Amino acid sequence: MTHSPTPASKDALERLFLSSKDLGMxxxxxxxxxTYQPPAHNPLWFTDRHLAxxxxxxxxxxxxxxxxxxxENYEAAFLRLLQDNKSFPKSNDxxxxxxxxxLGGINGPSAFFASYKRQIGYHSTSFASKIxxxxxxxxxxxxxxxxxxxxxxxxxxxxxxxxxxxxSMFGDLHLxxxxxxxLDVSVLSKILSLRDTRETLAVFGFILPRPDSEGIFSKPExxxxxxxxxxxxxxxxxxxxxxxxxxxxxTGKWWTKYGSQPLKNTRTRPNVxxxxxxxxKTVWIPPRKGTRTGEYQPNLSHFLQRAWCRAxxxxxxxxxxxxxVSEHIGIRHRASNTMFITEPIDPFKAPRVVxxxxxxxxxxxxxxxxxxxxxxxxxxxxRLKGEAPSANSSSVDLYAEIASRDVLLVSSFDFGxxxxxxxxxxxxxxxxxxxxxxxxxxxxxxxxxxxPLTKCLNFVAKEKLGRGAIGTVFRGNLELETxxxxxxxxxxxxxxxxxxxxxxxxxxxxxxxxxxAKAGVTSGIVKVYGVFEDVETGTIAMMMQYGGVxxxxxxxxxxxxxxxxxxxxxxxxxxxxEEFEQLIDxxxxxxxxxxxxxxxxxxxxxxxxxxxxxxxxxxSTRPMYIPGDYKESPDIVTLRDMFAGEFRGxxxx
Numbered sequence: 001m002t003h004s005p006t007p008a009s010k011d012a013l014e015r016l017f018l019s020s021k022d023l024g025m026x027x028x029x030x031x032x033x034x035t036y037q038p039p040a041h042n043p044l045w046f047t048d049r050h051l052a053x054x055x056x057x058x059x060x061x062x063x064x065x066x067x068x069x070x071x072e073n074y075e076a077a078f079l080r081l082l083q084d085n086k087s088f089p090k091s092n093d094x095x096x097x098x099x100x101x102x103l104g105g106i107n108g109p110s111a112f113f114a115s116y117k118r119q120i121g122y123h124s125t126s127f128a129s130k131i132x133x134x135x136x137x138x139x140x141x142x143x144x145x146x147x148x149x150x151x152x153x154x155x156x157x158x159x160x161x162x163x164x165x166x167x168s169m170f171g172d173l174h175l176x177x178x179x180x181x182x183l184d185v186s187v188l189s190k191i192l193s194l195r196d197t198r199e200t201l202a203v204f205g206f207i208l209p210r211p212d213s214e215g216i217f218s219k220p221e222x223x224x225x226x227x228x229x230x231x232x233x234x235x236x237x238x239x240x241x242x243x244x245x246x247x248x249x250x251t252g253k254w255w256t257k258y259g260s261q262p263l264k265n266t267r268t269r270p271n272v273x274x275x276x277x278x279x280x281k282t283v284w285i286p287p288r289k290g291t292r293t294g295e296y297q298p299n300l301s302h303f304l305q306r307a308w309c310r311a312x313x314x315x316x317x318x319x320x321x322x323x324x325v326s327e328h329i330g331i332r333h334r335a336s337n338t339m340f341i342t343e344p345i346d347p348f349k350a351p352r353v354v355x356x357x358x359x360x361x362x363x364x365x366x367x368x369x370x371x372x373x374x375x376x377x378x379x380x381x382x383r384l385k386g387e388a389p390s391a392n393s394s395s396v397d398l399y400a401e402i403a404s405r406d407v408l409l410v411s412s413f414d415f416g417x418x419x420x421x422x423x424x425x426x427x428x429x430x431x432x433x434x435x436x437x438x439x440x441x442x443x444x445x446x447x448x449x450x451x452p453l454t455k456c457l458n459f460v461a462k463e464k465l466g467r468g469a470i471g472t473v474f475r476g477n478l479e480l481e482t483x484x485x486x487x488x489x490x491x492x493x494x495x496x497x498x499x500x501x502x503x504x505x506x507x508x509x510x511x512x513x514x515x516x517a518k519a520g521v522t523s524g525i526v527k528v529y530g531v532f533e534d535v536e537t538g539t540i541a542m543m544m545q546y547g548g549v550x551x552x553x554x555x556x557x558x559x560x561x562x563x564x565x566x567x568x569x570x571x572x573x574x575x576x577x578e579e580f581e582q583l584i585d586x587x588x589x590x591x592x593x594x595x596x597x598x599x600x601x602x603x604x605x606x607x608x609x610x611x612x613x614x615x616x617x618x619x620s621t622r623p624m625y626i627p628g629d630y631k632e633s634p635d636i637v638t639l640r641d642m643f644a645g646e647f648r649g650x651x652x653x
Contacts (some may be wrong), residue, residue, distance in 0.1 A: 016552050040296040043156045046539040048309040049230050050166045052063060052244030052419035057308040058337040060223050063258060067342045075255050077131050079573040112208050113148055113157055120347055121146045133187055137179045156502045159204035163195035183623035198595060200314035205307045206325045213298040217323040218344045226301030228653055231536060237458060237592040244419050247315055247606065248278040255613050258340045259333040282284060283456055285408060285425045287448035288535045295634040308339060312417050382403040398490055401480055402529045403432030405457050407445045409532045413461045426532035426541060430510055433517035433528040447535040453481050470505035470619045471497040475546055503540040506531065511544055512595060524586030526614050547616060548608035572647055573602045580643045582613050590632045600638045
């Protein structure tokens with residue numbers, strides 16, 4: 001379904017693109033090269049099972065008029081731009097990237113996105129930026145970009161629309177100085193806020209070349225409720241009731257009218273709430289993820305759940321779903337948890353270049369309007385509300401007790417938009433680095449059975465600390481129930497490779513910690529409680545002691561936000577003489593064990609409330625062989641630069 005522009009806007013577009021014959025648009029004759037067959041996999045992330053029940057998708061409603069409304073809204077904005085601005089840029093002032101030739105064929109996920117970006121993305125972001133950010137400037141520079149969220153080997157590609165992350169330039173946004181200074185102050189403030197927090201303005205989902213998934217979003221089943229996937233674990237211990245923060249919908253926008261109309265054939269999606277259980281002191285663990293079930297068959301419900309969860313996490317209004325044949329543009333209605341979508345649209349036809357900037361403009365204006373109104377969730381306290389205080393941890397060897405419970409880990413999420421309908425069950429696959437357990441024979445435990453709570457580790461995630469090269473780190477509260485009925489707790493972190501990130505680097509980092517433990521190096525090294533695997537998804541998690549806040553975060557809290565004109569390195573920190581000497585001793589111990597950290601930076605040094613320092617993130621290490629006359633390792637040289645105020649973010653190497 002496509003719509004032609006009105007005569008007025010059509011004439012303006014023809015004048016604008018006089019020197020650009022076909023706008024770089026190209027509809028493929030053969031579409032895809034099927035010689036490339038990436039393996040099918042479930043697109044759901046581990047965290048998608050833990051979205052709060054009252055934020056889950058309830059309805060998908062197709063409204064054909066959305067595409068026409070998008071077009072008319074864009075045309076009106078474009079004509080206002082032509083009428084109000086005499087210094088409109090000429091067509092021959094278009095950036096060269098808007099004249100890029102299309103790719104000749106598709107042989108992988110990144111190739112498809114690159115073609116989409118060249119033929120549609122550049123035009124869309126440039127027009128949105130021109131109309132809504134710098135309408136009075138005779139330039140075409142775009143302040144927005146669309147980028148891949150993950151580039152791992154997959155047939156499902158996820159893309160985000162964000163503000164160009166030009167953080168090192170402190171506000172010029174890649175614009176020439178004369179134009180940057182001419183931007184409206186209020187608009188610039190909102191754009192910089194979105195940039196500095198790396199807000200995702202819209203989410204895109206691309207299902208890439210596979211015969212069994214091509215055209216999946218065009219099926220009539222897209223409007224059926226389907227199944228919302230959650231964990232199958234049955235436990236007596238569930239999270240106390242809590243209403244997740246539910247942001248409000250924008251008002252006065254062209255798309256708000258859809259939320260006021262009655263929903264026909266509304267049905268609640270099944271399997272959003274966990275099955276009732278009569279278990280009191282036990283946990284039933286689902287069977288392990290099977291290896292003989294055959295290749296994953298693309299499931300429409302999984303893709304809708306994933307796209308919806310991404311929109312909720314980023315508080316995005318617009319969702320774009322592309323299955324390689326057609327495209328749906330979705331609007332997230334927060335009040336009813338409904339996705340209103342267009343009929344299938346062919347994004348590679350020339351008239352579509354008018355509709356797509358309308359989407360980008362809507363996304364930009366929506367986010368700009370709502371950025372100041374959206375409230376952030378208050379961080380939950382360490383202890384869950386209503387629970388009894390813990391036993392005196394000094395009476396229990398907590399490290400050994402955690403190490404002895406190699407049966408399972410039950411994990412829940414309870415912060416922000418997450419409030420697990422049911423916990424996930426992890427079984428231990430690597431032992432603790434505790435000295436009494438690291439050399440013992442390890443036997444993996446079994447799923448599809450019950451275990452007493454006194455043999456379980458109960459983890460509740462309370463915040464996301466950050467995302468690194470090999471995984472996302474969550475901080476939370478680990479609780480152990482003793483035979484006497486007491487609760488012992490500890491602050492710990494889980495490092496989880498989400499999405500399509502491979503598990504191998506987690507095992508590699510674990511081996512580095514294991515090597516340090518066997519060498520007796522404990523000073524400045526966080527305790528590692530082991531590696532666990534989710535029985536239903538195969539997700540891997542390494543559990544460790546919480547070492548405190550990073551020195552980079554500590555420094556930023558000390559000096560506050562950097563302002564325009566600051567020349568201080570974003571990675572520079574302040575170290576006391578005592579801290580410097582403490583870190584020297586820690587690094588010498590690591591190096592003597594034959595390990596070069598190789599990635600020492602303020603983000604990888606943490607400090608607890610008592611001032612103890614720890615070095616973390618051993619995923620970039622290299623073996624180290626120190627000659628007899630070798631006095632300082634590259635790690636220590638890097639630390640000296642840091643102490644002298646000369647650190648600029650380089651590796652030790």
